[in-house]
Amino acid sequence: MGATARLKLYTYFRSSAAYRVRIALNLKGLSYQSVPVHLLKNGGEQLQDSYRAINPGAMLPSLQDGDATVTQSLAILEYLEEVYPDIALLPGDALGRARVRALALTVACDIHPINNLRVLKYLSGNLQISEKAKADWYRHWVQEGFGIIETHLARDRQTGSFCHGDAPTLADCCLIPQVFNAQRFKVDLSVYPTIKGIHDRCAELPAFISAHPEQQPDAEK
Amino acid sequence: MGATARLKLYTYFRSSAAYRVRIALNLKGLSYQSVPVHLLKNGGEQLQDSYRAINPGAMLPSLQDGDATVTQSLAILEYLEEVYPDIALLPGDALGRARVRALALTVACDIHPINNLRVLKYLSGNLQISEKAKADWYRHWVQEGFGIIETHLARDRQTGSFCHGDAPTLADCCLIPQVFNAQRFKVDLSVYPTIKGIHDRCAELPAFISAHPEQQPDAEK
Numbered sequence: 001m002g003a004t005a006r007l008k009l010y011t012y013f014r015s016s017a018a019y020r021v022r023i024a025l026n027l028k029g030l031s032y033q034s035v036p037v038h039l040l041k042n043g044g045e046q047l048q049d050s051y052r053a054i055n056p057g058a059m060l061p062s063l064q065d066g067d068a069t070v071t072q073s074l075a076i077l078e079y080l081e082e083v084y085p086d087i088a089l090l091p092g093d094a095l096g097r098a099r100v101r102a103l104a105l106t107v108a109c110d111i112h113p114i115n116n117l118r119v120l121k122y123l124s125g126n127l128q129i130s131e132k133a134k135a136d137w138y139r140h141w142v143q144e145g146f147g148i149i150e151t152h153l154a155r156d157r158q159t160g161s162f163c164h165g166d167a168p169t170l171a172d173c174c175l176i177p178q179v180f181n182a183q184r185f186k187v188d189l190s191v192y193p194t195i196k197g198i199h200d201r202c203a204e205l206p207a208f209i210s211a212h213p214e215q216q217p218d219a220e221k
Numbered sequence: 222m223g224a225t226a227r228l229k230l231y232t233y234f235r236s237s238a239a240y241r242v243r244i245a246l247n248l249k250g251l252s253y254q255s256v257p258v259h260l261l262k263n264g265g266e267q268l269q270d271s272y273r274a275i276n277p278g279a280m281l282p283s284l285q286d287g288d289a290t291v292t293q294s295l296a297i298l299e300y301l302e303e304v305y306p307d308i309a310l311l312p313g314d315a316l317g318r319a320r321v322r323a324l325a326l327t328v329a330c331d332i333h334p335i336n337n338l339r340v341l342k343y344l345s346g347n348l349q350i351s352e353k354a355k356a357d358w359y360r361h362w363v364q365e366g367f368g369i370i371e372t373h374l375a376r377d378r379q380t381g382s383f384c385h386g387d388a389p390t391l392a393d394c395c396l397i398p399q400v401f402n403a404q405r406f407k408v409d410l411s412v413y414p415t416i417k418g419i420h421d422r423c424a425e426l427p428a429f430i431s432a433h434p435e436q437q438p439d440a441e442k
Contacts, residue, residue: 056372057327068316072330074295075322082315094303095289101296106278108326109293113334122361129348140343151277 007032008064010054012039012046013216016112017073018061019177022216024077026207027168028087036218039117074108077170089170099156100164103149103171107178111145115181135185142182146192149175153194161201168202176202180213228253229285231275233260233267234437237333238294239282240398243437245298247428248389249308257439260338295329298391310391320377321385324370324392328399332366336402356406363403367413370396374415382422389423397423401434 009025009032011018025032037060038045045051046058055062055071062069063076065083070076081090090097113119115138123129123137153159163171179199182189189196202208213219230246230253232239246253258281259266266272267279276283276292283290284297291300302311311318334340336359344350344358374380384392400420403410410417423429434440 056376057331057369059331070316070319070323072323072326074326074330075319078322079315079319082318094300095291097303098291098296098300101299102291102293105293105295105329109295109330109334110278110280113330114340118365119335122358126357126361127348127350127354133348136347137343140347144339148278155277 006064006066008035009033010035010037010051010060010062010064011216011218012037012060013213013219015039015060016177016181017059017108019180019211019213020073020108020173021061021063021076021080022211023168023173023176023208024080024089024170026211027089027173028080028084030080030084034217036216038218074104074170074174077104077173081170089168089173091164091169096158096164099158100169100171103152103163104174106145106149106152107174110148111141111178112181114141138185139187142178142185142187145178146182146187146195150192150195153198159194162198168205168207172198172202175199176208227285227287229256230254231256231258231272231281231283231285232437232439233258233281234434234440236260236281237398237402238280238329240401240432240434241294241329241394242282242284242297242301243432244389244394244397244429245301245310245391247432248310248394249301249305251301251305255438257437259439295325295391295395298325298394302391310389310394312385312390317379317385320379321390321392324373324384325395327366327370327373328395331369332362332399333402335362359406360408363399363406363408366399367403367408367416371413371415374419380415383419389426389428393419393423396420397429 007030009018009021011022011034037051046060052058054069057071061073061076062071070079081088090100120134123134153163158164160166162168163175175195176199179189179195209215228251230239230242232243232255258272267281273279275290278292282294282297283292291297302309311321341355344355374384379385381387383389384396396416397420400416430436
């Protein structure tokens with residue numbers, strides 16, 4: 001086990017941000033302990049004081065590495081890349097790294113936060129919008145973001161079997177969980193053939209399979 | 222001028238994401254050419270084909286470094302840090318870098334995207350919410366995010382005159398533009414004394430002053 005047994009991930013099976021980190025941990029071959037935090041039960045376990053002591057943002061995931069805690073999924077991914085570099089998830093050149101980060105950030109900034117649970121709750125609760133309007137909202141931001149990512153991927157010869165070349169990077173760690181969410185909300189993926197092709201290839205890799213929400217210890221039927 | 226004259230920043234004076242990059246360029250002492258893209262005039266200049274050819278995401282900022290283009294403000298900040306490292310905006314240790322990135326991402330993922338122009342337009346247009354409800358929405362997400370950041374900063378002894386120690390980092394590059402936005406929407410900053418203190422110290426530094434929206438060539442009265 002060695003140093004990697006030190007890693008503890010606070011996660012929820014359906015959390016898209018936690019899913020990103022699970023993929024990266026698996027790709028890097030790092031074993032870790034899963035600590036489930038249920039976002040809906042008990043009024044939201046992430047809101048309880050015991051979890052806020054770990055992460056005052058009351059959001060998932062958090063990674064503990066020995067005594068240290070890292071929050072924010074992209075900061076966790078960069079931390080893992082720096083501290084456990086043997087299997088690299090960023091390319092070797094600065095422009096390649098910038099491209100991978102820009103793709104990852106298009107998911108992490110331009111799609112995911114607008115469709116996060118707390119925002120959907122605000123739409124339903126404070127703004128009293130209908131379930132139909134909420135589903136339209138969700139799909140709208142996925143389609144906006146996927147349109148951008150598809151254009152980037154389709155026009156750029158640095159795209160390979162995966163988002164950047166022929167091995168998975170942090171961009172794939174972020175994209176695949178967003179595809180999972182898109183499928184839950186019945187977004188038509190056939191208009192994003194490059195994204196769909198990358199998704200289908202990732203879906204066959206053990207690191208992605210064992211990070212899938214349905215494979216988590218806290219998964220619900 | 223040397224290598225730095227190669228840098229060209231597509232920017233809008235009030236774009237919070239462009240403002241982050243302007244601060245970092247100034248802190249690093251890198252000269253650059255400003256190319257204004259007006260987000261409201263001409264139906265949104267960022268939506269025109271000429272800009273989409275540079276950035277298919279049709280968002281600001283984009284940085285050109287010679288022939289290369291980098292998009293997504295946080296990817297640009299990391300790129301500048303890697304390629305122009307002389308004045309560092311990330312700490313030397315992995316945990317310190319993770320902390321700075323987590324603070325920056327709390328602004329860049331958890332506050333800014335939800336309050337971005339295109340989201341506010343959707344709220345007004347598609348969802349027909351009132352100006353009052355839109356302003357409440359805006360303040361809500363700033364207050365949620367600033368609450369988290371204030372807790373992080375106030376409880377952690379790594380906080381110094383700035384977000385991390387006594388020199389500005391990428392966290393300050395992201396925080397200060399968000400404070401500017403919060404002030405525009407009349408968020409009461411007195412409940413975030415640590416954020417306010419850091420803001421007031423940054424506001425006296427030339428790098429932050431010359432990056433301010435009102436100091437830009439495209440600023441409006």
